[in-house]
Amino acid sequence: MALRTMLTRKIVGSGLGIGLLQSRSLQTVALPDLAYDYGSLEPVISGEIMQLHHQKHHQSYVTNYNKALEQLSDAIVKGDASTVVKLQAAIKFNGGGHINHSIFWKNLAPVSVGGGEPPKDSLGWAIDLHFGSVEALIQKINNEGAALQGSGWVWLGVDKELKKLVVETTANQDPLVTKGLSLVPLLGIDVWEHAYYLQYKNVKPDYLKNIWKVVDWKYASHVYEKEFPKS
Numbered sequence: 046m047a048l049r050t051m052l053t054r055k056i057v058g059s060g061l062g063i064g065l066l067q068s069r070s071l072q073t074v075a076l077p078d079l080a081y082d083y084g085s086l087e088p089v090i091s092g093e094i095m096q097l098h099h100q101k102h103h104q105s106y107v108t109n110y111n112k113a114l115e116q117l118s119d120a121i122v123k124g125d126a127s128t129v130v131k132l133q134a135a136i137k138f139n140g141g142g143h144i145n146h147s148i149f150w151k152n153l154a155p156v157s158v159g160g161g162e163p164p165k166d167s168l169g170w171a172i173d174l175h176f177g178s179v180e181a182l183i184q185k186i187n188n189e190g191a192a193l194q195g196s197g198w199v200w201l202g203v204d205k206e207l208k209k210l211v212v213e214t215t216a217n218q219d220p221l222v223t224k225g226l227s228l229v230p231l232l233g234i235d236v237w238e239h240a241y242y243l244q245y246k247n248v249k250p251d252y253l254k255n256i257w258k259v260v261d262w263k264y265a266s267h268v269y270e271k272e273f274p275k276s
């Protein structure tokens with residue numbers, strides 16, 4: 046996740062007529078660059094959708110998360126418990142939006158650089174073991190994604206404790222970890238309308254069917270092999 050450090054200096058108290066200068070560093074986040082052009086996933090996902098999705102939607106999660114972090118930092122310094130609690134929803138929504146989209150971009154690639162190629166090595170074998178085949182896994186993800194009411198995500202993850210692959214859905218911008226602390230996301234499909242509506246209108250199943258033509262399994266394989274190194 047892209048991070049940038051912002052040093053803030055504030056006068057936090059002057060009860061004795063002497064200002065207390067406090068320094069602290071906030072780790073804010075930044076919009077990550079995409080490894081491919083907006084139009085390079087066409088015809089599966091239009092360049093217009095990709096540009097809006099990245100520059101507008103993801104950017105707004107980044108902006109609002111950073112803003113909430115700064116407000117939280119101020120509230121903590123002031124001991125303002127009410128504001129600290131109030132900010133949790135904005136932090137979860139916008140921080141989750143940043144986390145989820147940062148994974149989503151890495152799960153996609155143009156066909157020319159491997160988009161749509163099936164997973165290989167240990168992740169490919171694990172998928173065959175747990176789901177029967179990659180095709181069966183895709184069908185399961187598509188079914189759960191299509192059935193998700195409202196906005197949300199459908200995930201392939203790995204449960205680090207149970208050492209098994211899982212398919213889960215999350216509502217809104219909840220990251221996968223909200224479904225279990227031992228869950229690590231490998232692949233997330235954004236099923237918010239903003240991800241497909243301009244092109245697919247209300248036919249979400251067609252979006253889900255087509256997106257696999259530009260899914261890049263390399264990031265998922267990399268995370269899986271990090272969690273379960275080959276012996």
Ligand SMILES: [Fe+2]
Pocket residue numbers: 098102146235237239240
């Ligand atoms: Fe999105």
